[in-house]
Amino acid sequence: MQRAALIADALAGLSGARKTLPCKWLYDAEGARLFEAITALPEYYPTRTETRILDEAGPAIARAIGPGAPVVEFGPGDGEKAVRLLRALDAPAAYLPVDIAPEWLDAAAARVSAALPGLRVHPVVADFSAAFDLAARMEGSAPALGFFPGSTIGNFEPPDAAAFLRRIRAGLGAGARLLLGADLVKDPAVLVPAYDDAAGVTAAFNLNLLARLNNEAGADFDLGAFRHRAVWNAAAERIEMHLVSLAAQSVRLAGRVFRFAPGETIHTENSHKYRPERLRALAAEAGWTVAAMWTDPEDLFSVWLLEI
Structure with missing residues (x-):
């Protein structure tokens, strides 16, 4: 049941004009382990x-x-x-x-x-x-x-x-x-490092969502072709986490093909x-x-x- 819900949410989110993935899927066993590591970081x-x-x-x-x-x-x-x-x-x-x-x-x-x-x-x-x-x-x-x-x-x-x-x-x-x-x-100088730490643990946490889609949904994301980005959206008063495509590429998931332009992002989480x-x-x-x-x-x- 969880796998079906994960695939349904991924297909819906990646089909949008602005690609998204729900943040609740960040927390598989590896995601949970990485988040626990994040909570101990000096920036967090x-x-x-x-x-x-x-x-x-x-x-x-x-x-x-x-x-x-x-x-x-x-x-x-x-x-x-x-x-x-x-x-x-x-x-x-x-x-x-x-x-x-x-x-x-x-x-x-x-x-x-x-x-x-x-x-x-x-x-x-x-x-x-x-x-x-x-x-x-x-x-x-x-x-x-x-x-x-x-x-x-x-x-x-x-x-x-x-x-x-x-x-x-x-x-x-x-x-x-x-x-x-x-x-x-x-101050964003305090906020942004909490979501983009120097050790790269938050980056690994965010990228693990793509690994989860590969492992559980049969996707073929190349994790090396995406980069973690955290930004402060002052108008909405929120931190946004994104995965940025580093090149033009295509990804297959559940019989669908999703194309990414260089610099295009998957918006994975907001933290208001x-x-x-x-x-x-x-x-x-x-x-x-x-x-x-x-x-x-x-x-x-x-x-x-x-x-x-």
């Missing part, structure tokens, strides 16, 4: 900054949430942030990580289970960017806490981000709260950065209100507690 400030905020705000978050909440994490990554949050909370009822990549999901669930052996952990394989059922998987009687760290909200276009926040508000149920990480607008007033407006549009917001001394990153 979001992970270490958000982790620091969560550690410092942990007691306040626990007081606001109260005891017995089931925690639903959308896109758990390596599970490390969940471990920190769950340790800070008062007797959480269960942990439900949700991700489209089973390899990453299993690793995150295993890490949380090892760190908190008495906690019930129920991985959910699902595309959280689309509608899926959560109600049947909930445990406990306390309102749920959604957890969406890493500024993954920035991967959505703003109307899609609002739609996502509305869906999870409905899915989490009455009285739910949401702990949301959002990267802040800042938020100003606080824009995030407040987005939350309100989706039916959430802001209960609290925390940031770091340099105003690099923000963590928001939203409530219904």
